[in-house]
Amino acid sequence: MAQPTGPIESWVERQISAAIERGEFDDLPGEGKPIPGIDDPPDPLWWIKRKMKREGLSVVPPSLALRKEVEDALEKAEAAHREQEIWDLLEPINKKIRAAIRVAPVGPPLNLMPIDIDRVVRRWNERRAR
Template sequence: MRAWRAKGPDDAGADPVRHAVQYRVDREADLERAAQGGATVGEDDAEAAGAPSAAQPRPRMDDRHLWVDTVVDQAIRRGEFDDLPLAGKPIPGLRGTHDPDWWLKSLVERENITGVLPAAQLRRDDAELDETLDREPEESRVRQVVQDFNARVIDARRQLMGGPPVVTPTRDVEREVQRWRERRRAHGIR
């Protein structure tokens, strides 16, 4: 059996309830080691170790948080939390306001998922449409990209799904082709 020592008043865990829980956790660990090693622990030893018996009830759920704190403290002492990435740095993505859908937005952004969130995705596509069109070498392809964009906007407006309304406007194909030509001329591309 491991010798258990009481923590001094200068230790971080000077709480007597935590000491009792720590004592019980250490004793149960010793009992499990003895059982795995083939050695048998007598009933007197089990009672002395603080293991629950028929007369002694199991720890209450209210005390479970103390056990978790003890396990975390033991892991800290073993150094299992040393040298973690971002140690001492702010957690990326945390903002001052609470957003219940933060995890979904970060997943969509991280995995570059498109076509799932029509309103947000269409706004992004609308903002990037000029850049997308500028990468196209042919006028017929520019027309096709604008027509596909307009079809997605109209389709999203027809959807009866929940969520924000689709306020992204459709684009005039001829006007976008004209703007594409002007941007190409301005950059010296024919």
């Protein structure tokens, strides 16, 4: 164990000095590199953001999530086997759109109107007739 260098050296400092002498800090990941984020402004949610990144999670604003849901539902409607499937897919989406229009969701503007299901069904029938 390393000898204290003076009366001010604390027990912790002595432990660190001893570990350095034993080489316990050699070859650590990131050695010689700047500490990531050291110059970033303080962020009280840093640990949440880091955890979400590490876990591969993301938070999508409700308006964007609804837009994606509409897009996915329209794709499924194109592949439907019966007209009723189209109605079953799109009517619940229209209810969500109407609700979101009444109470604006958090995030970017919704920019959606209820889907004209009759029009989707007409186009679906036209594609099937070809």
